[in-house]
Amino acid sequence: MFDPSNPTASKKSRFQPLSRDGLVDRVANLLAEAIMAGRIRPGAPLSESAIARDMGVSRAPVREAARLLESSGLVEYRTNRGFFVQSVSSAALDNLYEFRIVIERAAIARLVATGAEETLPLLRGQLSELYRVADAGEDMVCQVEADMHFHRLICQGSGNPRFLTVFDQIANETKLGLILIGRLYDDAHRMAETHEPIIDAIAAGDTDAAVDAIDYHIGTARTLVCQQFRLLEDKSAP
Known part of the structure; x- marks a missing residue:
């Protein structure tokens, strides 16, 4: 099970490797699905390196995907800390x-x-x-x-x-x-x-x-x- 406090702790990949076509959108969709399903909880950090490794992509499309999710309100960027799942109140x-x-x-x-x-x-x-x-x-x-x-x-x-x-x-x-x-x-x-x-x-x-x-x-x-x-x-x- 994914531990939001330690996103690199999972023993197996949470995501399957992706091909290059429509990469950013597909990364964003997979991250959104994981957030909606509760596999990544509100307030949890999104480790670009861990997600990129699991999906078999570079960090660049993961970062772009996170910015897409930021515009939809699912993710927030914290200065000098990176992206986090949006906290809900x-x-x-x-x-x-x-x-x-x-x-x-x-x-x-x-x-x-x-x-x-x-x-x-x-x-x-x-x-x-x-x-x-x-x-x-x-x-x-x-x-x-x-x-x-x-x-x-x-x-x-x-x-x-x-x-x-x-x-x-x-x-x-x-x-x-x-x-x-x-x-x-x-x-x-x-x-x-x-x-x-x-x-x-x-x-x-x-x-x-x-x-x-x-x-x-x-x-x-x-x-x-x-x-x-x-x-x-x-x-x-x-």
Whole structure:
């Protein structure tokens, strides 16, 4: 098992060697997956030399990959110390959700105003996926991925590429916060159910109702996530 306090201690490689094609992106994806899966914990250092050795690459693409993850909020650079997995706090998550509300309110309003005929079937399909994940008893990682893809479809369908760009920039940080708390609702089906009013409002072509639905949906998640994370902070406090 990987020990964040001693990243070189593993007896076997955590990553398979990579070829050169699309190297930086693939290194970044593998590091993001390891962080999301909890194999590298928040606050842990990212040893460029150890990761490069495990993947069979030089340190340069590892450094570039870390900078990519820094822009998505998963990694932070500390002067003279290197890259570390981003530490998560309830205050940071609260700020993140406040920002998400601003972006997604605007995105859903534009989606309804410009027509959601192409996006609605995709959203309904993703709602079915949320229920499938719940029925199958999938872990929190799968639940969060399904949830975030639903919201990404709204930004994508808005027709404003800036909404999608910003959403993608904050998606991993949002996922990490959700995964760390381990569970949002006692019943996994509840996560799926909370998306239904959003689809109903979009289908009705009611911009105000759609904005209210997304505001309530993300606002409720904001409250639950921050409350649960504060409990984790209280438990870990000395």
